[in-house]
Amino acid sequence: MAKKSKSQERMESMQHHVLICCGPSCTQASSEDVLAAMHECVKTENLDEKVRITVTDCMLRCSQSPTVIVYPDGVWYQKMTPEAAERIVKEHLVLGDFVAEKAQYRFLGGKFEPCKVRKVKDK
Numbered sequence: 352m353a354k355k356s357k358s359q360e361r362m363e364s365m366q367h368h369v370l371i372c373c374g375p376s377c378t379q380a381s382s383e384d385v386l387a388a389m390h391e392c393v394k395t396e397n398l399d400e401k402v403r404i405t406v407t408d409c410m411l412r413c414s415q416s417p418t419v420i421v422y423p424d425g426v427w428y429q430k431m432t433p434e435a436a437e438r439i440v441k442e443h444l445v446l447g448d449f450v451a452e453k454a455q456y457r458f459l460g461g462k463f464e465p466c467k468v469r470k471v472k473d474k
């Protein structure tokens with residue numbers, strides 16, 4: 352059996368991919384503070400091996416900036432703050448309950464739908 356590469360091991364341990372927009376509007380709305388809070392909380396919760404955070408350019412949701420997306424759940428969060436980033440880590444990434452107050456869209460039934468107060472676990 353072939354030995355797994357570090358990259359393959361990392362992919363197999365990853366459970367969530369978090370996209371944080373640092374395009375112009377989101378940066379103006381302090382997305383870099385959201386990014387820093389997300390990194391800090393992921394570290395505090397010992398999720399380094401399970402969560403990948405990627406900075407993106409504009410995701411075309413500028414009026415709702417800063418924008419954060421969590422996959423594989425497909426939840427789009429709006430008007431993010433550092434406090435909301437901490438909640439997303441503790442509630443969504445750890446417990447599997449998305450933060451309804453900040454969720455704008457979620458992927459459900461093959462398409463993105465406006466979020467109502469439903470839990471990720473209810474899929």
Ligand code: FES
Nearest residue numbers: 372374377409412
């Ligand atoms: S700059 Fe972030 S959604 Fe446009």
